[in-house]
Structure formats: C-alpha cells, structure tokens
Amino acid sequence: MDNLGTIGTTEEQIELMDVATNFCRDKSPIDKVRGMIDDDLGYDPDIWREIGELGWLAIAIPEAHDGVGLSMAEVVPIAEQMGRNLMSNPFGSTTLAAQALLAGGSEAQQAAWLPKIAAGAAATLALREDNGDWDLSNIEAAGTVSGDSVSLSGKKQLVLWADSAELIIASVKIDGAVRFALIERSALSDNAMRRETVIDETARSYEVTLDGVTVSTDALFDAGRTRETLEKIELAAGLIHAAEMTGGAQSVIDYTVEYLKTRKQFGKIIGSYQALKHPTVNNYVEYEKARTHLYSAAHSWGEQGRGEVAVRMAAAQSHSSYSTAADRAIQFHGGFGFTHDCDAQLHRRKAILSGALIGDAAYQRSKLANLLFD
DSSP, X not given: OGGGGGXXXXXXXXXXXXXXHHHHHHHOOHHHHHHHHTOSSOSOHHHHHHHHXXXXXXXXXXXXXXXXXXXXXXXXXXXXHHHHTTOOSTHHHHHHHHHHHHHHOOHHHHHHHHHHHHHTOOEEEEOBOTTOOSOTXXXXXXXXXETTEEEEESEEEEEETGGGOSEEEEEEEETTEEEEEEEEGGGSOGGGEEXXXXXXXXXXXXXXXXXXXXXXXXXXXXXXXXXXXXXHHHHHHHHHHHHHHHHXXXXXXXXXXXXXXXXXXXXXXXXXXXXXXXXXXXHHHHHHHHHHHHHHHHHHTTOTTHHHHHHHHHHHHHHHHHHHHHHHHHHHTHHHHTSTTOTHHHHHHXXXXXXXXXXXXXXXXXXXXXXXXX
C-alpha cells in the first residue's frame, strides 16, 4: 500500500483491504472458481451470506438505512481483491443497485430496499439492450402508465445475477423519457428470464423480458433525477470494474511470473530470456499505473468533474492493463496457454466482459477526451 499513501488512502480502505485480501484468497481458491463454472447459481451461497454478515454490502449505504455510512471509495479494496481471486458473485451488481437507489430513489423506495440490501439481499440493474450501445439512454424498452400502474415491455440483456436478485432496477422509456422502475423478482415469471452464454464463464448473465410485467407508479424513480442517476450508475460501475480488473491484472502477472521462474526450455529457465522479461516488466508497470489511477479515482469519488475524469482514467488504464497482461500470459504459456486448463484464459475472458459492460479502454479514452479538451 506504500505507493498509494500519497493519494490519500484512508484507514478504512487499508483495514478493508487486509480483511478482503485474506477472505477472498481463502474462500476463492482457483479450484473452487473452476468448480463454480458448472454450477447453476455460479457462487457459493454460504460465502455470499458471510459477505453480508461482514457488512460489505452496507459500506456505501447511509447509516439512516442501516448502512455503514462510508462511500464507494471504501468498496474499491473489496472489489479489487474479488477480481484478484476471480471471486464472482452479486456483490458488484448489488452495490450498483444501491447507488442507483441513492441517486434516484424516493425516500420510501430507499427505506424499503436499502436496509434489505445492507443486510445481504442481492439486487441488480437491467440497463442494456441488443443495440450494444454504451450510452445507457439509448433504449427501446417502454412503460405505459394507466392510472396508478405501469405496463412494461421490451427486453433487457446482460442483466448480471438476475436469477439471484430480489430487486431488479430496469430502465424504460415513458412518454419518450428514460425512467427507472423497481421490479421485484416475484413479479417476473420463470419464462421472463433466460440465461445468456457470455464469454466470462464465472459470471451469470440473463436476458430479462419485461412484456406482461406491471408495476405501481410508486415503483418509478423521480423523473427529474434520471440524468443524475444515469451518471451515478456509469461512474460507480466504472469504479467497481476498474477495481476488479486491477486486481485481476495483479493476479495474472503473478501467475505468469511464477511460470517464467519454473519452466525450462533449452536447459534454461525461460524467465531469463529478454523476450519474456521485458514485456513482463512492462505489464507490471502498466498494472502499477492502473492501481494508482484506481485509488486516485477512489480518493476523488464524489468530486464534481474531477471524479469523472479520475474514474474514466482508471477504467481505461485497468482494462488496457488487464487485457494485455492476460494476452501475454496466454502467449508465454505456449501451447498450454491456449487450453481451458490455463488460468490465464479465465482472466482474459473477464477482461472482455468488463469492457463489454462499461466500455473498453478506447471508449473510456474517447469520453475522457471530451471531458478534458472540449
């Protein structure tokens, strides 16, 4: 943590990192990660309960709603260690749903759901559609208001951990304007949810059909806070995924270095060859940049303007660093690297999905250019 002290790492972050480092390492060994790939749920429910009991879901929820009262900055060390250990579960999606509620939910909606989330209830967001646009306002799903009810229609894709979520917050257009609707899992039929095949086999993603779903008008977010809510979701997602990818980059570099120190070719340890040493050092430098950007973004979280710049810098650097480190790991492992048994491919898959969810490094840099040079 020494390299992070100058950018304001908090005591809470350091304490959480110590706990999360040990917890995620012990609870998510690679054989367990691989075992969960073929599991329908995709994670261990007992470990999920422990995460709830540790209070991790309550970190960025105000004390008035049974939360810890900290911020997204303190969520970062946990997400980083989860990414480092390929620990997949609804932690990220649930944290994002809570942030959406805080940004756009009414007092009654917050009072109804935030204490449940703080206590361990899973939740998720249904924002993306088949156009694949990273502009979250470009949607076709719709809502039609009739009296005090809203009839929903359309399909949402890449809805992470939807099958585990007690609450799904979906974006729909009502009278041409983007709105958010709270949908309880019990309001969806089994046929409304179809598991998707995504490149990251450790994740669980669903297509959710909204046709035939009706909610109360009380389940809608405030129309006047839609833009604020979209911005909050985008930045919170960027921070969480940047943390996961930074942790993943550290892990895949460690995995590669261990191999380079033990594998022999032509009677020599392959790590002694400059063609492998130099790219590995470059990958480590890029990882250190990503981690510095990550904790700078955590430190700047909530600051107008500066916070978005910092988050997008972290998201761009972490995606680039993670992708390249995983690519080189696959390459340096030779023929074994191109098999399902090589752990590097798990990281490469996760980097691809993260980029698909929040926008890849090139997209993040294009958004940065608009922020910095307009």
